[in-house]
Amino acid sequence: MATPNSPLWEVFIRSRNGLAHKHVGSLHAADATLALQAARDIYTRRGEGLSIWVVPSSAITASDPAEKGMMFEPAESKIYRHPTFYDVPEEVGHM
């Protein structure tokens, strides 16, 4: 008999105060509480974490890599959004 699938969770860990949570991996657990415990037991064994988020993998909506052009390329030409676009004489100092 095939083994029934158990839900997949994505794990995010804040490694130090002041840093954002970062995706570190996934795990299987029947519910959120067990997922959080498992995340602690699997992904923080070497003092990697101060805070954990677990999110059902199925709750993530992802952009489609095939739409990369439409999604991301239009931003590449907006160079005026970056400070280096503007010329300020050196004698003005840091700005």
Add this chain to the structure above:
Amino acid sequence: MAVANVQVSETPLVLYTLRRADDALILGHRLSEWCGHAPTLEEDMALANMGLDLLGQARELYSYAAKVESKDNDEDKFAYLRDVRQYRNLLLVEQPNGDFARTMVRQFFYAAFADLYWRAMMQSKDATLAAIAAKSEKESAYHLRHSSEWIIRLGDGSEESHRRAQTAIDDLWSFTGEMFAVDDSERGLIDAGIAIDPAPPHAQWLRTITTVVNEATLALPASNWMQQGGRSGRHSEHLGHLLSELQSLQRTFPGATW
């Protein structure tokens, strides 16, 4: 050549420390037996973590006992060269793993006690014991959380898991009383503010486990008859087998360094 058992001068403080060390080692050893065989990979990781916590506690306590005793003993001599009659652990922790429910119930009963006990011991007048307690308390708090969540899921999960969890509670219940027993040797240390009197935490322990057991739709047995003996070396038959495995290399190769 047979390897002789070490002799231990069991002054009250040495004995007291060894008892806690033995609890941690034997329970940690039991948990380590699961490694590679747990119901899920996630739980395999968790059981090993708890085992490593307990092993760490045991090593610190043995080292302290050796220091207090000031003889030739060390953590490994205490662990590997004492016979079953010299071991001082609770009967509860030497009980075999059985199924996952039995392992979790054993963990739950012990962790609920250890958590309160270590917390109280943080106030010990003995600075080393207080420091070990401060570290161990955080570990046992997590063990309690982890095992409680499983007791709830097993009790309130399927019919089969409920039955297995209830059987484990019924079978292990009579080993819980020993955690709260005090003998003369400990009484003096308690009066001196070094050891912890386990009697006061009993009511809190009972409240903690009752809450979880109720939520799990399980029941605690009515019987109050409690087994005793581990603290003075009168163990169940299980411990001898555990030790023969644990100690096999040290006993087979006398004096070798590993």
Add this chain to the structure above:
Amino acid sequence: MYTQALNTSDADDRNVEDAARAAAFQARIDVDERIEPNDWMPAAYRKTLTRQISQHAHSEIVGMLPEGNWITRAPTLRRKAALLAKVQDECGHGLYLYAAAETLGTSREELVDAMLAGKAKYSSIFNYPTLTWADIGTIGWLVDGAAIMNQIPLCRCSYGPYARAMIRVCKEESFHQRQGFEIMLMLCRGTDEQKAMAQDALNRWWWPVLMMFGPPDKVSQHSDTSTKWKIKRFSNDELRQKFVDATVPQAQFLGLTIPDPEMKQDEAGYWVPGPIDWEEFKQVLAGNGPCNRDRLAARRKAHDEGAWVRAAAAAYAEKRKRRQFAQAAE
């Protein structure tokens, strides 16, 4: 972390793919771009990776058994803690790898079921028994040493989730080989009995470890596609040679003799081993190693005996969801 070149070629499947997309895919690989789960990929790439990553994961999990055999008998508390932590790491590595394989679209359960049914392979090395404590040292020293040779290049594998898992694994594994070598060192500096134990373990493990790198390049059928896809960056023989050259001086340091009377150093300084018994390798892969049956039986037992626990957790989660739903409806 143990991988082994066991894959067979899936190049035929590629014919059905849209040629333009396949060309664009290959172009990305050629400029060292990483492929991510939702990206288009040739079916054969998906299949090859699913198989390789899951075999790798199975190897980690089955690999817990031979070393786990000694956790309860480790000779000191320090060794016991290190061994338990190491075997636990292997469980974690199996778990990371299953997760990486799952991103390709096959569930962990399905992958595990295939292994338990004997349909999926795992590294041949774990079908040998651990008879003495020296075997634990030897596994750390040689088996982990061989694995590291294999897995460091995998950190740059073209498939993002596999590469990321491998980076994590390599970081965690850094203590494994040292742990093993330290055990060997203690034995080799110990009593005559301990030295003999160390030599005996090396004698038994040496050849199986050399086989971990897979068949020789001249008969390996699948390296071409894997190389083109940058899944594999070095050939079996290249990695094996690297391993032998790194290991011989370590054995000399320990005062142990490599059980290969034909081994010699060539003019360039490379150590050239004698012929490997590939028939033994074939037999072990085919299920006829000394422990194949025991290993599968142990994994099946854990799986079967855990079924009611997994079912209980699922049942509870379902109940809780229903209760929350009912509460919300009130």
